[in-house]
Amino acid sequence: MKKQTKLSGSLMTVALITVILLMIPFVAMQFTSEVDWSVADFLIMGALVFGTGLTYVLINQFAPNWVYRIAIIVALGATFFMIWANMAVGLIGSGPNAGNIMYAVIALAVVIGILVSRLRSSAMERTMYAVVSALILLTGIALVSGMNQYPGSSSAEIVSVGAFFAALFFLGGRLFHASKSPGLAQSAS
Known part of the structure; x- marks a missing residue:
């Protein structure tokens, strides 16, 4: 109760x-x-x-400790910010285009990863690293396909945005890894 x-x-x-x-x-x-x-x-x-x-x-x-809670905040915060920025102004160029739809797929990958992982630290860590890999791939696809030529877009912006979100998800992965440490005190729910 x-x-x-x-x-x-x-x-x-x-x-x-x-x-x-x-x-x-x-x-x-x-x-x-x-x-x-x-x-x-x-x-x-x-x-x-x-x-x-x-x-x-x-x-x-279900958080086993405070590091796991911080990892969840980083993962959810990065996903929220990516969706919000993409919807507000677009992360590649402006408005709906193939580049911005690719970022929507990244957000979907995070959601699927959370569901499939069943909130286990190791699986959440792998999910974060898979998202980092997907962001690197997305950045490469955007540059090779000429999305830097979209109005309001440049190669530097595409790389910066990809690196920013990749760094956040990488941090989430490191935090999920650290949350497995046996030396961490268990949270008292």
Whole structure:
């Protein structure tokens, strides 16, 4: 019963944070025409923020230690930021194009990896490294196929974005590896 109450409280916190974050663009829209969100924008961002928070709350219940929790935060944070930036401005060029769709596939790979890993540290570590490899491959494909010629894109930007996200997922992999250390104190749930 205590665990269920804690979960309910955590879900309410995630919902409250989601509403507070969505209030930022809503209030900004009242004062400037620079911010122009549609109902769909609010729904999509709400689902993204709430879904990320919900995923953390659910996975956190199975976290064996604090390093694992940090690894989850890094993995979910990197995935959230990649989806958000891709939807907001596009990571390669702007708008929907093949390069930005490739980043959506990377996010899907993270989700599938989390589900298949069953939250085991070793499998989560392998998932993070597989995502790093996929990002390196995506960067190479983008450069070879001339996506650096898209409006608002350059080779340096493509490499920088790929390296940035690869570094975050690599850090996640290292943290999942470190979370297996027998010297870490087990968390008291």
